Amino acid sequence: MPGSEFENTLIDGIYEAAIVPEGWSRVLRDTARLARCREALLATVLDDDPRLIASSPEFGEAYEGLLQRIPFGVNERAQRLLAHGRHGFITDQDVFSREEIAREPIYQDFLIPAGYGSGVATVITAPTGDMTIVHCERSLADGYVDAAGIAALQQLRSHFARAGLISRRLAMERAHAASQALEMMGLPAAVLGLRGQVIDANDLFQGLMPSVFLDRSARLAVAHAPADEMLTAAIAAISQPDRPQPVRSLPIPARHGEAPMVLHLAPVRGRARDVFSFASAIVVATPVMAGAGPEAGLIGGLFDLTPAEARLAAAIAGGHTPREAAQRLGVTEATARTTLKRILAKTGSRRQADLVGLLRSAAPR
Structure with missing residues (x-):
């Protein structure tokens, strides 16, 4: 079923960014908007070493700071995403209870004070052995991304996967x-x-x-x-x-x-x-x-x-x-x-x- 003009333009942008990487930040801003989130990031991970692009420099710097404090390999949020997010987009609610969020340092010490804490993300495994993560983030006070938002993101998942393969080949x-x-x-x-x-x-x-x-x-x-x-x-x-x-x-x-x-x-x-x-x-x-x-x-x-x-x-x-x-x-x-x-x-x-x-x-x- 054809999507809206906004969604079709976003999909075109994903493939353009595969060839011209400078376009990824704009694509991620539009992806965050589609999910009604504040920010988004795209990361490739090899041997627990992530490299990321963010929708804004501020969000990118903030997330890099988080990964310096809580590295990817011991980051409980990232590890649960790897365990459960390989077939589609999932939210924090899918992998953390309210009690866990209330005591997890990544939420209490970083995400929530920074105005985040409600994420929706997926993991795409590449034939080259690395992984691609597409992740959107908003304030926990705004609640979790609903089913409609997840469905909209899911429509983009295969396009992100193909764009990643194109970029790797290039x-x-x-x-x-x-x-x-x-x-x-x-x-x-x-x-x-x-x-x-x-x-x-x-x-x-x-x-x-x-x-x-x-x-x-x-x-x-x-x-x-x-x-x-x-x-x-x-x-x-x-x-x-x-x-x-x-x-x-x-x-x-x-x-x-x-x-x-x-x-x-x-x-x-x-x-x-x-x-x-x-x-x-x-x-x-x-x-x-x-x-x-x-x-x-x-x-x-x-x-x-x-x-x-x-x-x-x-x-x-x-x-x-x-x-x-x-x-x-x-x-x-x-x-x-x-x-x-x-x-x-x-x-x-x-x-x-x-x-x-x-x-x-x-x-x-």
Whole structure:
């Protein structure tokens, strides 16, 4: 049965937002209006880690704050939704008694004081292993969403599900296009998912498996253990951009006839509000070739070195000993060697020879 003009426009908007994620906030505002709620959100959840878009910045910030205080994995409201909301929209009334609401911290300490507490939501399981949650919220004082509101939302459920599949497919196509573009430049490259697992790799990168790289189910690994430790730290840090970041250019020595190389890891921040994109980083392997070293500015930017460290690193990469570099830079040899130790630590190099190879691989060709 055809819906109203408002509902038909809303459905069109859902599919448009699947392609242009900036449209999700407007779609969610209209979804909340359909259910006679104040706000709405759309979230994707993988391994109890939700990423969400909200109908308004204020609601998004408020819900992010809630999830920081009561994480998704131990959030009783979220867990009951997962248990009971996989076949349609449900309300708090369906999974909580009045007595439970009166004593649950999530209601008493956050939702009700903030003017919320009456939600209606559903969970949609995706073939990719993640879940999509569509959730509307209003004040508990306004009562629970009635049967008519739930029925109206239920008419949208399949459209949200299909839009999610479209968005995921488009995200995968973008990942594939990125790795193929790098292959055309002669660069082995792979796109990593949120957990560091390979979601796309070009033929050049696949040719380095398993001699150099290991495509494990948990995450990409490096066959050389010290480099793998650095990769583990770099992958873990991507999801925490506000914290100090480890080295993202990792030296890998020659193995099984392969040239020594450097693995560069670049975070993928994604488009605004694109919660269906599960790419976290692109990794590019560059072989170490003999040649002149890069200039200090490039070195400093790649490895987060201070200006003094970058100048010394450039001199070392140019073939100078620490004593010669110290003379060129007007510092004592002791200062140069102390600075060199900091450079080795920041770049993850164990020896000066490793550092030279790493820096020369970064030089433009």
